Amino acid sequence: MKITIIGTGYVGLVTGACLAEIGHDVFCLDVDPRKIEILNNGGVPIHEPGLQEIIKRTRSARRIQFSTDIEASVAHGDVQFIAVGTPPDEDGSADLQYVLEAARNIGRMMNGFKVIVDKSTVPVGTAQRVRAVIDEELAKRGLADNGQYGFSVVSNPEFLKEGAAVDDFMRPDRIVIGIDEDEAGERARELMKRLYAPFNRNHERTLYMDVRSAEFTKYAANAMLATRISFMNEMSNLADRVGADIESVRRGIGSDPRIGYHFLYAGCGYGGSCFPKDVQALIRTASEIGQNLRILEAVEQVNDDQKDVLVQKITARLGDDLRGHTFAVWGLAFKPNTDDMREAPSRRVIAELLRRGASVRAYDPVALTEAQRVFAMDLQDAPDQLARLTFTSTQDETLTGADALVVVTEWKEFKSPDFVYLKSVLKSPLIFDGRNLYEPETMAELGIDYHSIGRPYAQPSELPANGPGHA
Missing domain, CATH: 3.40.50.720 (NAD(P)-binding Rossmann-like Domain)
Structure with missing residues (x-):
């Protein structure tokens, strides 16, 4: 044909x-x-x-x-x-x-x-x-x-x-x-x-x-998936406060065949070209005929708030004023296996770190060119902040002399780094993990001060007993 x-x-x-x-x-x-x-x-x-x-x-x-x-x-x-x-x-x-x-x-x-x-x-x-x-x-x-x-x-x-x-x-x-x-x-x-x-x-x-039902099906599917993500992120924030482990909770509820495991991972928010705009468009369609989609309005708000969670953990640990601090950021695209930067959580995280006076060295396996274009546009009115943002050609280049590592996108190559090397080049063994790639107990045994999403803080063995609590 x-x-x-x-x-x-x-x-x-x-x-x-x-x-x-x-x-x-x-x-x-x-x-x-x-x-x-x-x-x-x-x-x-x-x-x-x-x-x-x-x-x-x-x-x-x-x-x-x-x-x-x-x-x-x-x-x-x-x-x-x-x-x-x-x-x-x-x-x-x-x-x-x-x-x-x-x-x-x-x-x-x-x-x-x-x-x-x-x-x-x-x-x-x-x-x-x-x-x-x-x-x-x-x-x-x-x-x-x-x-x-x-x-x-x-x-x-x-x-x-x-x-x-x-x-x-x-x-x-x-x-x-x-x-x-x-x-x-x-x-x-x-x-x-x-x-x-x-x-x-x-x-x-x-x-x-019929045609209208087909048009509606696409929006309903994306709205459902976005809802699952925001639900788990809301649960992860509660888990933080009550001392539960959201990963254990995920396995517990995902084993129910009525729920399943897909789109139940807590993190630092969803992005991309589909979920954000489709949720907004469905809300707008409803409002035009006088209906409020209260669940989807909450989904959108939860996701917007979730993009700030990593920086909140960083400031709880290091203080609101981040001048003099340098952060290594792994992952820029909104998800792995793409160079798509649309609505990517990394844009919010990096912008807020820069606004608070920090310097950032960032790496992504495929999105570097697109990220450079996007951040040049995002920060065109803040040249002093843009000057403190550097893109590196390897993930290791981000680490040397950095005060902490921030993981934003769950690329496979980030899942099993050399933690001994990582500790040797960071100024302090400090990781903020927005995708829950590592196990808190393992990080504690390695002497790494590790902060993740919705999981209890494990006291690193090389830190004093009165060291920082879970942020």
Whole structure:
């Protein structure tokens, strides 16, 4: 099948590459010539494990192409995936200008029946707005009542985890398709069935439903996962105060099959492109019809507060004024296996350390370039703070002469460091762990002053009995 992907961001690029991998003829469009140049030169503008290899393979087989030519993209695909960004607007609602502009271009240039697929995460009712825009453009061309130029708007939300997106696409838990029950919808259903046939050979994974329910499903799924994270973070803060171990609690409740273990890890808050903006957008959608989503409002507030917990532990241990202190920070991306810095907890942690007068040496395995860009923007009005932020090429470089290590992202390479070396190069054996990577008892035995999230403080063996308590 001939497929067009509009937008070569995270969702569009993974979708296009994976559809090309299973044999479809894919045309990827982007209005950013820089992205297209990178892709046509064999590069990939985002970090996602396995993606570059697929793109290289499918380009060699001539099953995928990248272009800025809008007219060619509309002419190419019987199915047109809209996978452009939907950033949060000032009021928290999803900004649909790029989605609607993509739809408008399709209406201006389509020359036969098309299935337009909303792959971007969009609010309930977006398909109706996309349909109205295309109808408007066809009417301008005098083609509104011409059956040859019919179309159907389908909702096909993505359920991709950054860092595991290729595997998620190629081995989906479910494929949600929202489709109209009319003649055009029936044609669209057949095309979508052919498109996803390779994923349904062992068992049927496709869930068909009405368009609005499909749009809602994506938001509800992300809101549920965000709720689980904020719930565990709230429990971790209580565990801190009552002397419980949140890791033991996690294992205890996760063993209940009605609950399960996924998204139950306490930490320093969630970030990324999905959870924050989707929770905000769902809250905004509800408010527009006079409903308050009280649980999600609390989820958002808990997550915002959680990003301050690490710095609160640091100041409880070292004092509010951090001038003269240097901190080694491991992890900048919002999660491992990505270079995505959007809403990353590291941005809040580092900004607050700098604001309090500290110096920071930071490292991330893949997000250094993006982090440099983001912090230059975040701190453009505070050049003195930016001057105290250094990025290093290895995790060990951050440590020498630092007063403490702060772990923000749970990259695998941070899970088993050489603690003997770490103690020898830090000014003091002090770790603030925002992802609970290490065991408090082990740290105490090694003489490391270790502070984590929601777990009892273990007295380091080399510190005096009246040493610092759990912050």
